[in-house]
Amino acid sequence: MSDCIFCKIVDGGIPCDKVFEDDDILAFKDLYPQRPVHLLVIPKKHITSLATATADDVLVLGKMLAKANEIATAQGSPEGFRVIINTGRVGNQEVPHLHMHIVGGQDPVGPMLKRL
Ligand code: AMP
Ligand code: ZN
Numbered sequence: 001m002s003d004c005i006f007c008k009i010v011d012g013g014i015p016c017d018k019v020f021e022d023d024d025i026l027a028f029k030d031l032y033p034q035r036p037v038h039l040l041v042i043p044k045k046h047i048t049s050l051a052t053a054t055a056d057d058v059l060v061l062g063k064m065l066a067k068a069n070e071i072a073t074a075q076g077s078p079e080g081f082r083v084i085i086n087t088g089r090v091g092n093q094e095v096p097h098l099h100m101h102i103v104g105g106q107d108p109v110g111p112m113l114k115r116l
Contacts, residue, residue, distance in 0.1 A: 006097035010044045020071045024060045027071050027102075036105030037077040041068065047098040050087045064100050077104030082112075 016028035081104030
C-alpha cells in the first residue's frame, strides 16, 4: 500500500529503530513510547487490521506472537510484557496496518484497562 506509513517503514522509505526482522515480520521501537519498553511488531505484508486478516495470515500472525518473548527479553523486558493489538474504530487503531504493541520494562505495566 503506497500511502501506508508502516509499509513505507518496511520498504525503507521511512526510518525506524529496528529491533528484529525476518522474511515475514519487522519489529521496531514505538516513536512515542508509553512504557520503558514499547515496541511494534508488524507483518511485512500489508494487512489492515485483525478485522481484515484471513486464513492466509495465520502463519505470520502466529510468528508475531511466537517471537514476542524473544524480542521483549532482548529489549529489556525479560520478566513479562503485554501485547496489544488495537483494531478498528472501537479499538482506537490509529495506523491502518496491523501491528502488535509489546509494552513492558522492569515494572508492571498496570491494569489492563481503565474502568468506564
Ligand atoms: P495504534 O493506536 O494501535 O494504531 O498505534 C499506533 C502506534 O504507532 C502509536 O503508538 C504511535 O506512537 C506509533 N507510531 C506512529 N508512527 C510511527 C513511526 N513512524 N515509527 C514508530 N512508531 C510510530
Ligand atoms: Zn501497510
